[in-house]
Amino acid sequence: MAITRKKITVVGAGFTGATTALMLAQKELGDVVLLDIPQLENPTKGKALDMLEASPVQGFDSHIVGTSSYEDAKDSDIVIITAGVARKPGMSRDDLVNTNAGIVKSVCESVKTHAPNSTVIILSNPVDAMTYVAYHSLGFPKNRVIGQSGVLDTARYCTFIAQELNVSVEDVRGFVLGGHGDDMVPLVRYSSVGGIPIDTLIPKDRIEAIVQRTRVGGGEIVNLLGNGSAYYAPAASLVQMTEAILKDKKRILPVIALLEGEYGYQDLFMGVPVILGGDGIEKVFELELTPEEKAALDKSAESVRSVTSVVTL
Numbered sequence: 001m002a003i004t005r006k007k008i009t010v011v012g013a014g015f016t017g018a019t020t021a022l023m024l025a026q027k028e029l030g031d032v033v034l035l036d037i038p039q040l041e042n043p044t045k046g047k048a049l050d051m052l053e054a055s056p057v058q059g060f061d062s063h064i065v066g067t068s069s070y071e072d073a074k075d076s077d078i079v080i081i082t083a084g085v086a087r088k089p090g091m092s093r094d095d096l097v098n099t100n101a102g103i104v105k106s107v108c109e110s111v112k113t114h115a116p117n118s119t120v121i122i123l124s125n126p127v128d129a130m131t132y133v134a135y136h137s138l139g140f141p142k143n144r145v146i147g148q149s150g151v152l153d154t155a156r157y158c159t160f161i162a163q164e165l166n167v168s169v170e171d172v173r174g175f176v177l178g179g180h181g182d183d184m185v186p187l188v189r190y191s192s193v194g195g196i197p198i199d200t201l202i203p204k205d206r207i208e209a210i211v212q213r214t215r216v217g218g219g220e221i222v223n224l225l226g227n228g229s230a231y232y233a234p235a236a237s238l239v240q241m242t243e244a245i246l247k248d249k250k251r252i253l254p255v256i257a258l259l260e261g262e263y264g265y266q267d268l269f270m271g272v273p274v275i276l277g278g279d280g281i282e283k284v285f286e287l288e289l290t291p292e293e294k295a296a297l298d299k300s301a302e303s304v305r306s307v308t309s310v311v312t313l
């Protein structure tokens, strides 16, 4: 019996989209369709072909095609949306809201037509608001519309903790909740190294510095790059989410989910820990928060609400 491979479409073949496509293929998570606008069809085909030609060297058998046609995305299992503009130094993610809302809306119209059973992961910024836009444009059930922020923010947080203690990143566990903005909420109380709570190992002022560096981690990269934003760690985060879904791994990861009463928020897309598996978001975990943690999450939720409110659907 022929084995049907999974099909993953990455919309937007820029820095994050192209990097994601390559990482997905390297892990053989499925065949990859890399899609960008018609004006960039040849460069998109060129990037895909270049990646494919790496496959004999690296020994992966995923196919990769570049295209500007949604026909090629037909019946995708997963669609990852990276289409849109990135910020430059001096800008906030929220400055992108109007431009990217239009792009995400038009992409979702095509996804709805050509891949109606897909699970959709949104990366375009401001990503909490763009996930809200995608949900309403797609009309898919809430478990199949997922935003990426918490995996990346947590990865940055864990990187800084590992650096601080000079220990393996593999032994660091942590969580970042809330919106993908400068008031996101790294949860120190739920962070540990090899099972040891970090607040017993790292002085308070150093933890505060790590929390603050995490909050502005995207901006740190934007300032260093000078013309664009991070893409290696964002791509790795998208791949981890895709793998959790396609392999039904039931990972517990922080992702942007529709909240309908959880944590006291209604009709809000924001980062929370979930079970991510074959059905997409299979469960949202409601953690016990201290009054200080809840106040910080409320502040982050307010920022998300404020940028989401300017979007016209």
Ligand SMILES: NC(=O)c1ccc[n+]([C@@H]2O[C@H](COP(=O)([O-])OP(=O)(O)OC[C@H]3O[C@@H](n4cnc5c(N)ncnc54)[C@H](O)[C@@H]3O)[C@@H](O)[C@H]2O)c1
Binding pocket: 011, 012, 013, 014, 015, 016, 017, 035, 036, 037, 040, 082, 083, 084, 085, 086, 087, 096, 100, 103, 106, 107, 122, 123, 124, 125, 126, 127, 148, 149, 152, 180, 228, 229, 230, 231, 234
């Ligand atoms: N959520 C996160 O954690 C996170 C992380 C990194 C980047 N981002 C966001 O992801 C987006 C992409 O970042 P990037 O660095 O890849 O930018 P980029 O400029 O390198 O690539 C964006 C691509 O989208 C394409 N595009 C624009 N309109 C399109 C459309 N209608 N259909 C298909 N493709 C279209 C562009 O042609 C371009 O190739 C930005 O909004 C950025 O802020 C979010």
Ligand SMILES: O=C(O)C[C@H](O)C(=O)O
Binding pocket: 086, 087, 093, 125, 152, 180, 217, 218, 219, 221, 222, 229, 230, 234
């Ligand atoms: O910071 C950005 O604008 C891109 C992304 O959201 C990130 O956190 O790297």
